[in-house]
Amino acid sequence: MTRTIAQQAELALLLEVATTPKPGNVDRHRDHDDLRFEHFLAGAVGASEGLRDLADPDGPPIGVAFEQAVAGMSDQSGGNTQFGGLxxxxxxxxxxxxxxxxxxxxxxVAEGTGVEDAAGFYRAFEHVDVAVADPPDDMDALDVRRGSDAVPEIRERGLSLSDVLARSTDHDGIAREWTSGFERTFDAADQLVSRDGPLPDRAADVFLELLAADPDTFVAINHGEETAREVRGRAEAAREGDTDPETLADELVAEGINPGTTADMLAGGLFVALERGAEV
Amino acid sequence: MTRTIAQQAELALLLEVATTPKPGNVDRHRDHDDLRFEHFLAGAVGASEGLRDLADPDGPPIGVAFEQAVAGMSDQSGGNTQFGGLxxxxxxxxxxxxxxxxxxxxxxVAEGTGVEDAAGFYRAFEHVDVAVADPPDDMDALDVRRGSDAVPEIRERGLSLSDVLARSTDHDGIAREWTSGFERTFDAADQLVSRDGPLPDRAADVFLELLAADPDTFVAINHGEETAREVRGRAEAAREGDTDPETLADELVAEGINPGTTADMLAGGLFVALERGAEV
Structure with missing residues (x-):
């Protein structure tokens, strides 16, 4: 008996939130005021039906299954838990x-998405508040905050989900993964698979390396590019042993700085690692 | 969109392990040496297919679905995580x-079980090592440790799962729930629903109350009746404020004393509470 692909994805979401320390994010030992550990547990469980559709080779378009996963994820009172991870x-x-x-x-798969995927993606924003960047002036009609109101415009322009995300690569690390061969995700998975020790401990190290390598785009959206760069530098100091990662985790939570995109990337890396045989 | 019944059950298992302090058990802040938090996450996810069959009114006999849930639960390296809870x-x-x-x-439902349910229950013991009491001398043929080897005897005697569990009520708190109207489980659910605050915090209080009320049968099996009674007394002292529950949790983990049956009962209570509208 082995886990199904959908179960592996759900477990990846759970292992991600359990990974500690994961500076700035909700982890096994830290909550934000209104966004707590149990919200992520419920988010992962709620997403499972959508994950099953994603794991069905004959399932609905991935953007449609994604919307279903987000709808299920949102059935808890904490708000957005795993939108980017999904x-x-x-x-x-x-x-x-x-x-x-x-x-x-x-x-x-990413490049094979079409208009229906893009429509599902836009509709997903109606289930939960997601912090996003302002669109460029000429792209108001495609602002994701318009939700399904933007779908006619999507259809008019014939945009795929891949097209939509390609327009966000400057301010969204997940969009960048979609359009650059998922490089950081698979690199993270390689690191997770190649090391020893309990998987959540390996994941904590990999999280810190990811955060030290690139400014987190979710931090940039919420606190500005300068803060995102500064957080990257603090993560590098922690990775090099100049700061205790536990201290950095406490500090960032206290400052309300949440490198959520890096956590999403860890979830993706954990899924790939599990699929490649990483054991729990 | 609301969670399915199977998702509620899986979430109950996850909320149970996240509940802290939960003296002696793996919780959000404590591991045993070889049985860690992530094993419970994987156990809950792995059980989900069996839980789906349990949640199907036209599904297989519940003992058969239980075996499937245990098989999925066992797909992690920590050993028995949620056998009793399932x-x-x-x-x-x-x-x-x-x-x-x-x-x-x-x-x-419990009284409606038949021979096939009992057979599934016995087969479930082949997937994972479960600490159990020695059977009475005249019941060697029905020792659960015989796994599927005991199934011909089960069929010969025409025993239902309810019959089998009725023979274990003196040393198994879960069997006692099956044969006494699930009284403690529903009482726990009432408490969980009627209080305020984050659900895992309410669950920590209810766990302590359960542990203070009755000796844990899993502790009795592993450490003897005397130790189980002593642990009950220490839980009562913690409930009354004479000891910090966090201290008791640290002590019991250090002593290797694991009141697992009480944790299983909390998982059951959390499921009932979620079904009755407790929010996460």
Whole structure:
């Protein structure tokens, strides 16, 4: 008996939130005021039906299954828990259902999305408040905050989900993964698979490395680019042993700084690692 | 969108392990040496397919679905995580699928089990090592540790799962729930529903009350009746404020004393509470 692909994805979400320390994010030992550990547990469980559709090679378009996963995820009182994680998992899970999970296959899935996927993505924003960047002036009609009101425009322009995300790569690390071969996600998975010790401990190290490597785009959206760069530097100091990662975790939570995109990337990396045989 | 019955059961298992302090058990802040938090996450996710069958009113006999849940639960390296919790959830989940979740309906489901349920229960012991009491001398043929080897004897005697559990009520708190109207489980649910605050905090209080009320049968099996009574007394002292529950939790984990049956009962109570509208 082994876990199904959908179960692996759900477990990845659970292992992500359990990973500690994961500076700035809700983890096994830290909550934000209104966003707590149990909200992530309920979010992962609620997403499971949508994950099953993603894991069905003959299932609905991944953007439609993604919307279903987000709807289920939102059935808790904490708000947005795993929107970005699910957006990253969507092409990965479908790719795993179609064959060996490789960057190439995930990219093929991403590039194969169409208008229906984009419509599902826009509708997903109606289930939960997601912090997003302001769109460029000429793109108001495609502001994701318009939710399903933007769908006619999507259809008019014939935009795929891949097209939509390609317009967000400058301010969204998950969109960047979609359009650059999921490079950081698969790199994280390689690190997770190649090391020893309990998987959540490996995941804590990989999280810190991801955060030290690139400014978190969710921090940039909520607190500005300068803060995102500063947080990256503090993570690097922690990775190099100049600060205790536990201290950094306490500090960032106290400052209300939440590097959520990096946590989403860890969830994606954990899924790939589980699919490649990482054991719990 | 609301969670399915199977999702509620899975979430109950996750909320149970996240509840802290939960003296002696793995919780959000404590691990045992070889049995860690992530094993329970994987156990809950792995059980989900079996829980779906339990939540299907036209599904297989509950003992058969229970075996499937245990098989999935066992797909992690920590060993037995939620065997007792699943045994308690089995009739509760099926009852919820059949109508309003009441002690009466759960009892009807339990009493409606047959030989196939008993056979599934015995086979479930082949998936994972479960600490159990020695059977009485005249019941060697029905020792659960015989696994499927005992099934011919079960068929010969025409024993239902309810019959089998009725023979274990003196040393197994879950068997006692099956044969006494699930009284402690529904009482726990009433307490969980009627209080305020985050659900895991309410659950920590209810766990301590359960542990203070009756000696834990899993502790009795592993450490003897005397230790189980002593642990009950220490829980009562903590409940009355004479000891910090966090201290008791640290002590029991250090002593390797694991009141697992009480944790299983909390999982059952959390499921009933979620079905009755407790929010996360």
């Amino acid at each position: 957006l990253l998992l969507a092409p990965l899970v479908r790719a795993a259902a179609l064959g060996e999970l490789t960057p190439e296959r995930a990219t093929t | 045994l308690l959830l089995a009739p509760l989940v099926r009852a919820a699928a059949l109508g309003e979740l009441t002690p009466e309906r759960a009892t009807t």
